Amino acid sequence: MFSPGQVGGLLLVLALMVAGFGWLQPRFLSTATLALLGNQIPDLAVLACGMTLVMVAGGIDLSVGSVVGLSTAVLGCCLGEWNWPVWSGCLTALVVGAGCGLLNGTVSVLAGIPSFIVTLGMLEAARGGAYWLSGSQTRYLGDGLEALSVPFAGLHLSPSALLAGLLVLSGQALQSLTTLGRRLVAVGENDQAAWRMGVDPKAVRIIAFALCGVLAGLAGLFQTARLGSADPNAGIGMELGAIAAVVIGGASPSGGRGSVLGSFLGVLVIAVLQTGLAQVGAADPVKRLVTGAVIVLAVLADAWRRKTR
């Protein structure tokens, strides 16, 4: 599930992209741009981490972008309207994220409805909740949370970025070192096999969705911190970025295969592409064409590598 060959391939692609953009636009190779990359990806990185767990277990979560919006709106209400202390607002936002994930998992697993459908419903419902809580207005919060996104002097990276890095490592450790990690793979490969191993696939799947929900809540915190305001539109379309990153990272859309570290590299590929294309001033249609092509090419290369091995 975590192959050095795959990671090496992704690193090579990244190195080529960085070199290419650096050649086209020398400023791309500046510390400022590289630090910026690191400080922009924490939200997508934790989303991709959660999405990996769900996809390895054979599910998919289309609602993460909306859950980011909902947790942002919750945070906006707690801090902006009710003047709660920052820690309790953050905790509430995480609990709401976990709640959404738990609901996704429970409904799809217990009722046997494909997670694609259930989370599509949550995508709408959570966004509705975000608009309702916020009155469809962006709420300015100011400094309360900003500390999360201000880079440490000298290090150039923000607490959000470090926390996301730590979570990616923990996610990979969970996958490689714990029973839960092995069970997720078993469940994703084959329910029958999981039963024979004495694993209840239902519980394992629900846990994966709940973790994905908490991480979406955390992504909402990161976003709110970066913008200094709670925007109910936060995270629109982010589920697609997260899924793309996970797939580029080598996960199988049908479950049973994928690694958090690979997905993180997928996030880097997307971020480098976005920032690089913007900095060289590519036209907007070109950006989308190139991004789409890279996603498909990455997966093609992965499939080809598997076949020839």
Place this chain on the structure above:
Amino acid sequence: MHASHNNPSRRATLGSMAVVAWGATVGLTGCGSQPGPAARRDKSAKPKIALVMKSLANEFFGTMAEGAKKHQAANAGKYELIVNGIPDERDVTRQSALVAEMVAQGVDAIVIAPADSKALAIPLKRAADQGVRIVNIDNKLDAEVLDKLKLKIPFVGPDNRAGAQKVGEYLADKLAPGSEVAILEGVVTSFNSQQRRDGFGKAIFQSRLKLVKTQSAQWETGPANQVTASLLTAHPDLKALFCCNDNMALGALAAVKAAGKAGKVQIVGFDNISAVQAAIKAGEIVATGDQHGDQLAVFGIEIALALLDDKVGDSDKETPVDLITREKLP
């Protein structure tokens, strides 16, 4: 603002005249230099300006960006331009990232049409703290938030209120005091609609006309047609309709014609789209306002260049809104 789209095929002459007039104003008022952060660039180099837009797939912004690119091509010796949009109008995350990316790319100034008037304030503050000059176009940043951040960002754009008042006065002057009139507004929560409504209202008040109804037609032709039809039934003595954009003026015109009242109910609009130009030439619509939509980004860029040369202060700058009547059209 994008709810009232402008026609890309507007005649270039008006726009370029406006720019010339603009340049003259900048030159005249260009004495109050601001201290600001230490100059970021050496003044001998060509400045690099980033235009950060909303969705370029939206015709209104696409046209604006095209106008900016043409301006740069004509002034290639003066500055470099890098244009970026976001895929979704509401994608604040991507737009805030773009701001940071442009700063890292080493631009000297950013001209931005913010996707959200509050959420972009802090990302822009970080850019300003690094010495990048910011100019706000299209959607005005929230004044209260800017105050809290102690951030001064000039807004460069048309005064929709004054513009609508100018258009409204042209029609109101033609009507006898006490005449019954109505206003068709756009989406009620839209700032531009509110401004234009208030401008029309002021013209109506000054000429002592009787405002019988203000109703929303959502910026659209179809709803304007329905709203106008019922207005004409409810108020048979209605003499004039003030429409907050040209699409609604067209819908109102169709309803007036259908009711057999052509020529008896006067109409004005706002935006100067080509269909309304034709109607003005035919004498069916009295007047409209032209805010030079294709030049709005160019105005922002010119102010950014002036800011970089310390030629203007960071107060808001008003761009022209021209009254378009039968006499002004060829």
